[in-house]
Amino acid sequence: MSTTNGRDARAERGPAGASARERRGAPQDGSAEMAMVARARPASYYGRAVLKPPVWGEDIAYYFFLGGLSAGASLLAVGADQTGRSALRRGGRLGALGSLGLGMFFLVKDLGRPERFHHMLRVAKLTSPMSVGTWILSAYGAACGMAAAAEVWPKRLAPRPAGRLLAATGRPAGLAAGLLAPVVAAYTAVLLADTAVPAWNAARRELPFVFTASAAASAGGLGMIVAPPSEAAPARRLAQYGAIVELAASRRLEARREVALEPYLFGNAGRLLNRASALTAAGVLGSMLAGRRSRVAAVASGAALLAGGMYERLGILRAGVASTTDPRYVNGG
Amino acid sequence: MRLAANSLSGPVEDVAGQAGHREHPPRMGFFTDTSVCIGCKACEVACKEWNEVPEDGLNLLGMSMDNTGSLGASSWRHVAFIEQPRRLARHDAGIAGLPVGPSGTEATAGIVESALRRAPRGGGELGTSPYEPGHVPAVPLADGPERTDFRWLMMSDVCKHCTHAACLDVCPTGALVRTEFGTVVVQQDICNGCGYCVSACPFGVIDRRPGDGRAHKCTLCYDRLRGGLEPACAKACPTSSIQYGELDALHERARGRLEALRASGVAEARLYGEDATDGVGGCGAFFLLLDEPAVYGLPSTPVVASRDLPAMWKAAGVAALGLLAAALSAFMEPRER
Numbered sequence: 286m287s288t289t290n291g292r293d294a295r296a297e298r299g300p301a302g303a304s305a306r307e308r309r310g311a312p313q314d315g316s317a318e319m320a321m322v323a324r325a326r327p328a329s330y331y332g333r334a335v336l337k338p339p340v341w342g343e344d345i346a347y348y349f350f351l352g353g354l355s356a357g358a359s360l361l362a363v364g365a366d367q368t369g370r371s372a373l374r375r376g377g378r379l380g381a382l383g384s385l386g387l388g389m390f391f392l393v394k395d396l397g398r399p400e401r402f403h404h405m406l407r408v409a410k411l412t413s414p415m416s417v418g419t420w421i422l423s424a425y426g427a428a429c430g431m432a433a434a435a436e437v438w439p440k441r442l443a444p445r446p447a448g449r450l451l452a453a454t455g456r457p458a459g460l461a462a463g464l465l466a467p468v469v470a471a472y473t474a475v476l477l478a479d480t481a482v483p484a485w486n487a488a489r490r491e492l493p494f495v496f497t498a499s500a501a502a503s504a505g506g507l508g509m510i511v512a513p514p515s516e517a518a519p520a521r522r523l524a525q526y527g528a529i530v531e532l533a534a535s536r537r538l539e540a541r542r543e544v545a546l547e548p549y550l551f552g553n554a555g556r557l558l559n560r561a562s563a564l565t566a567a568g569v570l571g572s573m574l575a576g577r578r579s580r581v582a583a584v585a586s587g588a589a590l591l592a593g594g595m596y597e598r599l600g601i602l603r604a605g606v607a608s609t610t611d612p613r614y615v616n617g618g
Numbered sequence: 619m620r621l622a623a624n625s626l627s628g629p630v631e632d633v634a635g636q637a638g639h640r641e642h643p644p645r646m647g648f649f650t651d652t653s654v655c656i657g658c659k660a661c662e663v664a665c666k667e668w669n670e671v672p673e674d675g676l677n678l679l680g681m682s683m684d685n686t687g688s689l690g691a692s693s694w695r696h697v698a699f700i701e702q703p704r705r706l707a708r709h710d711a712g713i714a715g716l717p718v719g720p721s722g723t724e725a726t727a728g729i730v731e732s733a734l735r736r737a738p739r740g741g742g743e744l745g746t747s748p749y750e751p752g753h754v755p756a757v758p759l760a761d762g763p764e765r766t767d768f769r770w771l772m773m774s775d776v777c778k779h780c781t782h783a784a785c786l787d788v789c790p791t792g793a794l795v796r797t798e799f800g801t802v803v804v805q806q807d808i809c810n811g812c813g814y815c816v817s818a819c820p821f822g823v824i825d826r827r828p829g830d831g832r833a834h835k836c837t838l839c840y841d842r843l844r845g846g847l848e849p850a851c852a853k854a855c856p857t858s859s860i861q862y863g864e865l866d867a868l869h870e871r872a873r874g875r876l877e878a879l880r881a882s883g884v885a886e887a888r889l890y891g892e893d894a895t896d897g898v899g900g901c902g903a904f905f906l907l908l909d910e911p912a913v914y915g916l917p918s919t920p921v922v923a924s925r926d927l928p929a930m931w932k933a934a935g936v937a938a939l940g941l942l943a944a945a946l947s948a949f950m951e952p953r954e955r
Contacts, residue, residue, distance in 0.1 A: 330698060330915030331681065332731035333688065336822040338742040340813035360945035368949055397811015397831025401791075404810045408792035412626070412924055415790035415814050463945075467938035474937070475930045479788060479923045481820040486923055489930050493937035501944055522948040530940070605817075610740035616912040 329612040336481055336609040339602075344395040346598040349473050350503065351388030352422075353496060354594065355381045356466035357504020357523065359429060363463035364519055365512075366456060373520065375436050376511025377504075378459060381466075382433035384507075385426055414476040421472060425465040431458035470500035477605065483615060484608035485601075487545035494534045495601070499594045501527025502565055506590025509572055509583040517583060521572045524590055528569040531597070532562060545614050548604035557600030564593035627925035629894035630781050633902075637796035645800035646843060647902035648852065648860060649868040650774055651875055652914075653887065655859040657772035661695040662686060664854035668839065669694065672827075675748030681726040688915070689775055690745025691827035694836040695851050696775045698914050705767035706908070707883035714767055721768065729754055746825050773914050774851070774860055777802070777823045777836035778891055779902030782922040785815035785824050785835075793833075800865070800902055801838040809833050820898065820920040838902070865902060872906060884908065890916065897921030 329335075362377030364370075393402045406423070410416040435455025442448050474496040478489035485492070505524025509517050535558065538549055548554050571586030608614045624630055634642040665671060674692035679685050682699040689696045701723045705711070733751050734741035743749040783802045786794040793808035794815060804815075804824075811831040815824045824835040839849035847853070852862035861868060872889055879887040890911050891901030897920050911918050 328910050328912040330700070330913065331727045333734070333744075333915055334741055334822065335912075335915060335917050337690075337816050337819065337825050338739050339817045340826045341817070357941075357945075360941070361948075364945060364949035395813075397813065397826050397833075398809070401810035404791040404793070404808055405812075407808075408790070410790065410792070412787040412927065413790045413814070414927075414930075415788065415812060419790060464942075467941040468934075470941055471934040471938040475927075475934045476814075478930050479927055480814075480817040481784060481822075481921075481923055482817050485817075489926060490933050493930075493934040494940070497937040497941040501941055505948075519948040523945060526944040526948065530944075606740075609817075609822075610735065610742070612912070612915075616918050 327613060327616060329616065333612065334610045335612045335615040336483075338606050338609045339480075339482060340397075341602065342395060343599065343602070344391040346602040347391040347595075348388045348395070349496070349598040349602075350499075350595045351384040351391070352473060353470045353500030353598075354503040354507060354591070355383075355385040355388065355429065356425075356470035357500040357502075357527075358384065358507055359425075359432075359459070359462040359466040361504055361508050361520055361523065362432065363459050365516070366459055368519075370512065370516040370519075373508055373512035373516045374459075377508065378429075378432045378436045380504075380507050380511060381462065382429045385422075385429055389422075389426070414472055414479050418469075418472045418476060421465060421468050425462055425469050428458045428462035428465060431455065432462055435459075467497065470497045477601070480605075482605045482609055483545035484548045484604045487543055488538055488549075491534045491538050492601075494530055495538075495597070498527045498530035498534060499565075499597045502531055502568070502590050503527075503594035505572075506568055506587035506594070509576060509587035509590075514577050514580055514583050517576070520587075521576050524572055524586075525569055528565045528590070531565060535562060544617070545608060548607040548614075549600070552603075552607060554600045554604035554607055557596050557603060561593045561596035561600055564589045564596060568593060624899070626787075626927060627782055627897070627922055628899055630899055633781055633800040634796060634798050639796075639798045642798035642800075645865045645902065646838070646863065647779060647800070647865040647868060647904070648776060648838070648849070648862055649872050649904060649906070650776065651859050651861065651872070651906045652771065652773040653859075653875075653879060653884070653906055653908060654857045655697070655772040655774055656857055657683060657697055657699055657770070658856060659686075659697050660854040660856060661774045661851035661860055662693065662697060664850040665695045665836075668842070668850035669837070671834075673748075674745055675743075677748060677750055679730055679744075679749075680751055680754040681730045682723065687744025687749070688741075689777070689821075689823050689825075689835075690742075690747075691825040691830075691834040692747070693745035694776065694834075696745060698771070698773045698775060700771040700773075700909070700913060702769050702771065702909070703767065704769060706769040709769070711768050726754070742825070747828050771908055771913070773905065773907065774855075775914070775916070776851070776903050777838070778821055778898070778904075778920075779836075779838060780922065781894065781899030781901070782924065784818035784820060784898070784922045784924060785833075787922065787924040788814045788818040790814060797840055797843075799838070799840070799843055801840065801843075802902075803837045803840050804833055804835060806832055806834075818923060820917055820922065822917075836903075868904075872904065875906060879906075897925070 358377045358381035362374050365373035393399050405419045435451040438451050471493045474492035477485040478492050501523050505520045508520025568586045568589035575582035671692050684699045686693050686696050779801045786802050791808050793805045809832040815833050826833050848862040852860045890907050891904035894900035
């Protein structure tokens with residue numbers, strides 16, 4: 286695009302000086318090889334962002350984490366229900382409802398007009414992953430709620446009609462929640478990918494796997510915390526599967542060496558994601574080495590997995606924001 | 619529900635019809651001819667006045683004559699100023715060879731750029747909320763090469779009212795709608811400020827207004843259109859740089875203007891946003907530019923992300939099935955135990 290039409294180099298570099306780009310552009314952690322080295326400054330309007338930075342704060346990352354955790358916990362609860370693991374079932378169902386509720390709180394809190402959250406329910410739009418997600422969440426939330434209610438209904442009130450209803454519906458409701466859960470864990474990746482944000486859009490093939498795998502790892506961690514080691518073998522296995530896929534998907538993002546994916550590797554987002562990988566790996570290793578024997582080790586490993594999932598979502602959010610503030614990710618250079 | 623042809627991307631013959639308007643006026647839009655823009659900002663002022671758009675900060679950015687900075691929730695027209703050390707066609711700026719020193723634009727712009735990146739929203743404040751750049755060191759007008767030719771590019775930017783509007787696609791409340799004129803408008807009584815449109819827009823136009831909490835952008839003066847008037851910015855533009863009308867007629871006029879400019883030696887003139895086969899299916903507000911789009915802060919190849927939505931859901935479906943399979947397999951007891 287340059288020099289072909291005989292313009293002088295200065296005009297090609299756009300209105301602003303090259304200095305700011307070169308000062309700022311190189312990553313601070315010494316991995317400068319991947320970044321641009323004294324390249325001619327690409328055309329931009331005074332180095333300004335082309336896109337608006339996302340208005341979503343950390344609340345949305347909390348929701349992504351808690352929603353995924355809830356989904357994974359529902360799956361564990363279904364399996365536990367079918368295989369007679371009562372502590373894992375109880376912890377899974379209550380954990381699923383609790384994390385969903387907390388997640389919804391953050392989701393609504395992040396709205397510009399929280400009191401209008403129910404406006405999401407006035408339409409159903411296939412072109413909006415957020416609208417699709419709203420309806421899936423509504424159905425999932427109802428199923429989750431019924432399964433958890435069956436869990437906490439007092440024994441002495443069991444003969445009451447409501448108690449009999451809950452006893453009858455607890456298992457099917459849990460199953461329904463389990464069937465919807467994978468979609469709950471995956472749709473948020475589509476929500477992020479379906480934007481103009483370079484880092485999110487460029488990762489559209491990998492993000493769903495990162496999100497479902499992270500949900501599995503987090504829920505595995507929760508299972509190790511709520512159930513005794515004797516019941517928690519499935520939770521340990523789910524965490525292992527999740528961690529392997531999550532780490533593999535992250536590797537693939539790195540291996541693609543695409544400019545729009547750079548924010549996942551460098552800066553604040555890169556640090557958060559490194560921390561996420563380290564915590565996830567530590568959690569899985571801990572569960573494999575000592576999770577079967579020691580409750581303390583199981584709880585510590587589970588906590589590491591949960592923290593890993595949280596940092597994963599925070600890192601992905603930050604990488605997206607970083608990719609909107611530099612015109613290079615939109616117009617190349 | 620059946621998806622119509624090109625409902626997510628590609629050319630669309632009748633945008634309002636596709637959105638469900640049965641009988642509707644022709645598609646209306648803007649042709650902004652930047653070659654005659656004089657940077658007076660009457661469009662910015664007229665827009666603010668008519669639409670009661672609140673103040674977005676009265677700070678001086680310390681560079682060029684652009685102190686609006688960007689389109690935003692409270693700036694629905696934005697006039698960009700770009701100084702370049704080159705000649706516009708056969709125009710003689712009259713300073714070549716005179717001892718006027720080099721332009722200070724690049725140096726000051728570099729300082730403001732790095733200051734903006736340190737702002738809480740990384741510069742996203744511009745056009746939406748007050749931004750105080752703090753102390754900007756004076757740039758001495760040092761000796762240097764004599765100033766040669768120069769030209770000013772000025773451009774009044776606005777919402778593109780895309781054929782495939784990403785903001786509208788992703789809006790979960792139905793607050794963003796396609797009007798009978800083919801334009802894209804936020805219904806303020808519906809918007810709950812979810813912010814999805816902000817990240818979806820490939821042009822960085824729409825934003826959420828702090829304090830108000832809702833998303834705002836150009837309405838192409840929907841109320842004026844309903845009353846048979848032209849939008850306030852076009853009405854106020856003293857050089858007809860902003861032209862309002864039926865989109866088809868504007869396209870024809872723009873092509874004529876492009877030919878005339880090229881014939882008079884402005885080889886770099888080009889149209890932006892008029893091509894129905896581009897990533898957003900063409901724009902309802904398109905431009906005649908005198909340099910690459912990126913120089914004006916525009917994306918060189920804007921794409922509506924929903925174009926790839928089916929592929930994204932497919933990937934998510936595979937990932938979801940994978941999670942289900944992983945959970946099932948986690949409960950399979952190893953046989954030997």
